[in-house]
Amino acid sequence: MGHRQKNLEPLSKFEWTIMNRIWEKGRQTAREVMEALPVEHQRAYTTIQTYLERLVEKGYLQKEKLGLVNFYTATVNRSSVVEGATSHFVNQVFGGSASRLAAFLLPNINLQPEDILVIRQMLKEAEDQNG
Incomplete structure (x- = not known):
């Protein structure tokens, strides 16, 4: 798993939920992510797939296809992303x-x-x- 790259787009609230699941459990399928979400974050399977694909496009996940199943793995570690998000927040809200x-x-x-x-x-x- 690499370090956070400077050009990654910020995560939305729901993307954080998905990424936290993948950081916690490692490689996951869309179904595994969907089934592990708390009730208040439940979404349709196709919605989860869309979010996972978006996270691949943003550079946070990589996708590996085995047979008919896609597996998603984090490409950046959690602490690097948290550090970047926190720095961005402190700079934006509190002028650094x-x-x-x-x-x-x-x-x-x-x-x-x-x-x-x-x-x-x-x-x-x-x-x-x-x-």
């Missing part, structure tokens, strides 16, 4: 500013004590790296 993102998130989420410890450790590591 991590502090503006944090200022928005902190009052709007329910931080647990262990979350605070992890964040403190991450900040300390970032501080140590940047001098």
